[in-house]
Amino acid sequence: MTEASSFTDNDLHLLDRYWRAANYLSVGQIYLMDNPLLREPLKPEHIKPRLLGHWGTTPGLNFIYAHLNHAIRQRNLDILYICGPGHGGPGMVANTWLEGSYSEIYPDISQDADGMKKLFKQFSFPGGIPSHAAAETPGSINEGGELGYSLSHAFGAVFDNPSLIAACVIGDGEAETGPLASSWQGIKFLNAARDGMVLPILHLNGYKIANPTILGRESDDNLRQYFSGLGYEPLLVSGHEPEKMHRAMAGTLAVALDSIQRYQQQARSGTAPAELPRWPMIILRSPKGWTGPQTVDGKKVEDFWRAHQVPVSACRENDAHRDILEGWMRSYHPEDLFDEHGQLKRELQALAPKGDKRMGSTPWANGGRLRRELVTPSLTAYAINVQSPGETQAESTDALGSYLAGIFQHNADNFRLFGPDETASNRLGKVFNVTSRTWQEPVKSYDEQLAKDGRVMEILSEHQCQGWLEGYLLTGRHGLFNCYEAFIHIVDSMFNQHAKWLKVSRALAWRKPVSSLNYLLSSHVWRQDHNGYSHQDPGFIDHVANKKADIVRIYLPPDANTLLCVADHCLKTWDRINVMIAGKQPAPQWLTLAEAEKHCAAGMGIWRWAGNEQEGHAPDVVMACAGDVPTMETLAAVDLLREYLPDLRVRVVNVVDLLALQTQDQHPHGLSDEDFDALFTADTPVVFAFHGYPSLIHRLTYQRNNHRNFHVRGFMEEGTTTTPFDMTVMNELDRFHLAQEAILRVPALQGKADDILDALAEKIAEHHRYVREHGEDLPEVQGWKWPSQQGGENIPE
The missing domain is CATH 3.40.50.970 (Thiamin diphosphate (ThDP)-binding fold, Pyr/PP domains)
Known part of the structure; x- marks a missing residue:
């Protein structure tokens, strides 16, 4: 453990008080709805009726936050704090309130006693905020309700952000997830000359919900070897006593930041060695529920899994538990932290960075502030003729x-x-x-x-x-x-x-x-x-x-x-x-760029050139399609229908924007009922060839007038290694099945086209024999093209 020469006794004393303030606010969020500064003894009505939240990881998160604040002020850094532990919300909210960024965003949660009361009550409370870091939390870019994604978010954040350091705190429970386990490889993709840097801080408090953690039980030597093998320079901080831990963390963080600065300077000046640097990471071992109750009802709490969520339960109903809670909160000495108005004392306010340097206000945690429009080239140069x-x-x-x-x-x-x-x-x-x-x-x-x-x-x-x-x-x-x-x-x-x-x-x-x-x-x-x-x-x-x-x-x-x-x-x-x-x-190309632009803007439309409707007459069948292969098979089916039944009036509707099938009150892109009926009619059979599972089309169109006439073909969970066309046949999405479906659904054809149905069935049987003998599709399938004489102006409607 290295001691930073710039970290004085006064720095330690002030930083420890700041940490205590964050811990006090974190406990208050979990338990209190009134009496936020303990100006009177705790009463049952001061306690929330439902105690929700996670204490165990929070004091470590607060400890790290306070030390990063110190580093930002000393070095003028841009640091994005990524809170990996799933329910670290109390710490994130407490720290952003202390630094002022929370109240700037939510003025009703002011930096005084009234605001503190509201801060406490809103946490995990109806109409309030969730217990984990979330979109509502200043400084956050990841939803903390699910574990595993913090470190990958951190690497994504620093690509092309050369001035940014993403300090990513990873809980030892989170470290057991598959996504997090593979995230450590991100270090191999950072270019120090162009990108910022991720500083992983593995927070080992030893326990998850009700079990020890794997990495928490590993020896220091094994941890060093493991992370060295992954390409890092692991730096360990371990202990329980606050003064020693503060000094160790300050020194270790200084070493890590010095290393990052040195490697980046070498890369940006062209003097970096050929081999990859060993970027630093910090392994912080601290007790779960640090500074909380040692025991409750004779059972171990601190440094054990019982500290994970709410260490002291039933504080409204149980006087003894309420006394434990009050003693716990008073151990932080709130009178030493907040003035008579409930404001953080001035000497502690000075510890927070200013303006956008605050981790709750950094623009990198609100990326829309930094977003530049994408410059896109004209499509004309890339269009297919x-x-x-x-x-x-x-x-x-x-x-x-x-x-x-x-x-x-x-x-x-x-x-x-x-x-x-x-x-x-x-x-x-x-x-x-x-x-x-x-x-x-x-x-x-x-x-x-x-x-x-x-x-x-x-x-x-x-x-x-x-x-x-x-x-x-x-x-x-x-x-x-x-x-x-x-x-x-x-x-x-x-x-x-x-x-x-x-x-x-x-x-x-x-x-x-x-x-x-x-x-x-x-x-x-x-x-x-x-x-x-x-x-x-x-x-x-x-x-x-x-x-x-x-x-x-x-x-x-x-x-x-x-x-x-x-x-x-x-x-x-x-x-x-x-x-x-x-x-x-x-695959066949159907639309010019101009036609495609019009078709995509509409979301779906009639392909007039593909159908043979007669003016003044409704179609006998609508052949609809969504997806490239379903479109090709639909058009091939239409070609067959024209051959077998030239007088059958066929309309072809192609769908690009799938969710536009929904009604306007279900989706912003939804077609009006009038426009939908103009495409699919109110009473004509619709044979819909769909890329996915057929049930989705029924789900999207169930409120439409003509839904009863929708007959959807799509993926039926049939598949193997086979030819492209055989995949469609196995799932009855091929041209032969689609043509059969159309014939079966047109009332006027019932009993009058059995010979055509038999011919199509024989085509399916012929395909089955041919593909299994030759290992390729029928020549007529491989060589099929839409007959050019049937082409014409495409005006999607």
Whole structure:
């Protein structure tokens, strides 16, 4: 343990009092609704009827916060405090109130006795604030209700932020989660010349809810070896006695910050050694529930799991417990901390940094304050030339890759692409013409697209891609996460937390809008030529559709030009989660760029060129589709219907903006009932070919007039390693099944087209035989094109 020469006895005394003030406020939030300064003995009516909150981790968080304040003032630093322990809300709220940032944001919670009373009462109270660090908490960029994401957020926050240090406190319970365990690798992706730095502070208090923690029981030597192996220089601070701990923490923090400054200066002056530096991290061992009751009812509390939540229960009903609580709170000597008005004493106020240097006011914790608009190039240079619908073949994501390369060229420090080693696989490789993958480790002579200043972030962990992107967005920048569709489910819970964060933050006027979280899901369910059943699951869209309507968007562009339009729109939005799903394989291109722009703006529309309606006559059947493969199979089915039943009046409706199927009161993009009926009619059979599970379309349209006539085909949980077309046949989404469905649903055809149904059934049987004998699809399927003579002006309606 190193002692900092600049940390005087007076510094220690003042800092200890500040820490005691934060602890006092933290306990008060958990227990009190009145008598905040203990101006009279505690009475039952002063105690909250329901005691909720988490004490165990809080004194350690307060200890760290106080020392970081000291370092900011001494060194004029920009530090973002990331509170990893799930329910560290009392500490975050207490410290931001002490420094004044809380009251500036919430003037009703003033820095005096009245404000303190309100501060206490609102905590975990109906109409108040949650017990964990949340969007309502100044200085926070992560939702603390779920563990595991703090360190990935920290790394995302410092990419392209060279002046920022993210001090990330990781609880030893959180350290056991999978996402956190892989987060330590983030150090290998930081470029000291361009990025800021993360200072991980592993807070070991030994226990989680009711058990010891794994790392908490490890020896100091094992911890040093473990984190040294990960590439860090671990610095240990351990103990119980406040004076020794303060001196040790001040000295250790000074060593860590000196190391960071030295390494960054070397990198930025071009004198850094070739090998990666060992960036510092701090391991802080302190008792769980530090400074709280030693025992309650003869049972151990401090330094044990009983300190985790509410160490002393039933303080309204139990006089003895209330006495313990009062003794505990008075042990902090509130009269030494607050003046007669309930304000923090002046000499303690001076310990907090000023203005935006305060960790509760830092603009990096309110990234909308720093957000710069993304500079986007014109789509014209990247559009696919479509002379006639279906004539041209192209890879949609390849076109998007070219567009993203243009984004990189126009945004040198404001955009990054994240993905789990799938950028090239998803056909976005054109970005490598202008940038490389970020790579700080040694590079072999035969390696490709690796560079220290690369802006494509690849790590084989969906958790880290999501966490990095969230941290990057929440500190004011823009990005895109590309992933295989089936495996995006790995971050379902992370998506949940971000969606909740956006929902809450959008209702907070002081939270400025941040760029949207954008997903591109490719290698999707319908084209897994060499992957098996494990890679076949389109259910993420169902998961997304559960969230608040004004937060989420789901787009299913049918070709490259619509994908370009959708991506260009999504990258310019804010406070949203946008999901784009597009295949990477060569596929027919249907719309010109101008047509695509009009179609995407409408969200869905009639493809007049694909149908054969007669003016003045309603269609006999509506063939609807959402998704690139469902669109192709629908058009192929329409081609078959024209061959077999030329007099059948067919309308084709393509849906790009999936949630626009909902009513206007369900979703902001929802079509009016009048517009919906204009597309799908009020009584015509609708055969809907859908990219995902059929039940979602029924769920989205159940309030529509014609819902009873919707007949949806989609993924039926059938799949294996097989040909592209066989995947559609196995799930009855292929052209033959769709044509059969249309015939069966048109009342006028009942009993009159059995020979056609038999012919289509034979086609399905022929396919089954052929694909299993030859290992490829029928020639007529592989070579199918939309007949050019049927093409014409496309005017989506």
